[in-house]
Amino acid sequence: xxxxxxxxxxxxxxxxxxxxxxxxxxxxxxxxxxxxxxxxxxxxxxxxxxxxxxxxxxxxxxxxxxxxxxxxxxxxxxxxxxxxxxxxxxxxxxxxxxxxxxxxxxxxxxxxxxxxxxxxxxxxxxxxxxxxxxxxxxxxxxxxxxxxxxxxxxxxxxxxxxxxxxxxxxxxxxxxxxxxxxxxxxxxxxxxxxxxxxxxxxxxxxxxxxxxxxxxxxxxxxxxxxxxxxxxxxxxxxxxxxxxxxxxxxxxxxxxxxxxxxxxxxxxxxxxxxxxxxxxxxxxxxxxxxxxxxxxxxxxxxxxxxxxxxxxxxxxxxxxxxxxxxxxxxxx
Numbered sequence: 001x002x003x004x005x006x007x008x009x010x011x012x013x014x015x016x017x018x019x020x021x022x023x024x025x026x027x028x029x030x031x032x033x034x035x036x037x038x039x040x041x042x043x044x045x046x047x048x049x050x051x052x053x054x055x056x057x058x059x060x061x062x063x064x065x066x067x068x069x070x071x072x073x074x075x076x077x078x079x080x081x082x083x084x085x086x087x088x089x090x091x092x093x094x095x096x097x098x099x100x101x102x103x104x105x106x107x108x109x110x111x112x113x114x115x116x117x118x119x120x121x122x123x124x125x126x127x128x129x130x131x132x133x134x135x136x137x138x139x140x141x142x143x144x145x146x147x148x149x150x151x152x153x154x155x156x157x158x159x160x161x162x163x164x165x166x167x168x169x170x171x172x173x174x175x176x177x178x179x180x181x182x183x184x185x186x187x188x189x190x191x192x193x194x195x196x197x198x199x200x201x202x203x204x205x206x207x208x209x210x211x212x213x214x215x216x217x218x219x220x221x222x223x224x225x226x227x228x229x230x231x232x233x234x235x236x237x238x239x240x241x242x243x244x245x246x247x248x249x250x251x252x253x254x255x256x257x258x259x260x261x262x263x264x265x266x267x268x269x270x271x272x273x274x275x276x277x278x279x280x281x282x283x284x285x286x287x288x289x290x291x292x293x294x295x296x297x298x299x300x301x302x303x304x305x306x307x308x309x310x311x312x313x314x315x316x317x318x319x320x321x322x323x324x325x326x327x328x329x330x331x332x
Contacts, residue, residue: 007315007329009264014279015295016330017317021059022300023324026050029306030320032257034084036077039313043084043100044320045075051084052324053100056311059326065103070096074119074255078126078142085109085128085142087116095119095130097142109140111147117255118158118210124165127182131159137170149185160211160220162234169220169234174208177220177237193237195222195230198289209249210256216265219282223256225249229270231282231291243280245292247272249304257307271305271319277327300325 007013028047035042041062044052049071053062071089078085082101088094093116095109114133121128126142137159139149155173162168168185170178175196178189197205206226213220213234220237222230229243249258250273259270268280278293299305299319307320317327 009262009266009315011281011294013315013329014262014267014269015297017297017327018330019300019325020328021326023052023054023061023326025323027322029303029322030324031073031306032075032086032255033307033309033318033320034076035309035312036081037079037312038081039311039316041077041081042309042311042318043075043077044307044324045072045086049089051075051086051098051100054324056314056316056326063100065098065100067096070094072096074116076119076121076128078121078128085119085121087119087130089115093132093134095128095140107142107145109145109147111138111150112136117156118160120159120161120168122161122165123163127165129159129161129168131157131170133157151180151185156208158208158211160213162213163215163217169211169213171208171211171222173203175203175205177211177232191237193232195232195237195239197230197239197242199242207252209252209254210259212256212259212261214261214265214282215263218265221259221261221268223249223254223259223270225252225254227272229259229268229280231268239289241282241284241291242289243268243270243293244290246270246278246296247274247276249273249306254306258305260308260310262310263312269308269310269317271299271301271308271321273304275299275301275303275305275321277305277308277317277319 075086093112097107112132118131137151158171206224220232227248231241301321
């Protein structure tokens, strides 16, 4: 399924993307997506309590596992290709560290008291960062069951690692960002920014659903429940752009999985309520704050697109609703 040769992403290439493979429909939506480090595999979590592992090169389902008792969401590959960590949706808010190879749990991480809304694997080591509706951010080491660090937030609390794994950002109350040095976070943030949008009263921005650093570490992408995606300067918190022109999730339980950034940090892709896939060019710079998508691609999905991902190694996009689609560009 991979493109077969290295290609440079461009508007034309992305505009030419076509669905190359459709996987069977489930009776429940997909809730999260993650690629492993090499891009050979991706894993999705479903609202039917399933974990599906896909071989991206062959375009096949490698395995399907279930977490019927505890539910599953925000499944993430660790740096070991056969191991995943994911959040529970039933019974408790424990994180579960799973070996896909033999379908056995390696470890449990207990501490959150409410639904986990972010699971972030460090880009450089076995540190995992999570945030929850209990207004805390927790740091874990995959080798130990106990929490390694705890930060208390305010209001809805989100978190994200930068691409170097040395800095992390915490979003509080859907209008404030705090940035920490991972090696010295107990001393507090080294920067705190109030995020402002002239279209909204201060402190009354649309509800945030996730934070994501762009792969070059220069910008922060803030997804929301509205038809707006915010692009912020990662060094001073300034609002650079509003990505508009799509049908946002309109779902407060969303974790921003319907939005992704391409590996070159140039494009943002997003699905939404109307089942279309839209793509923005972050390099678009003019006097207008609002950035419209340069292309809107129809999809075979019959329901809202809940997950969008882009392979870190190959020119392949993935969209998911109740079924999963692999997309490839037309290289002709």
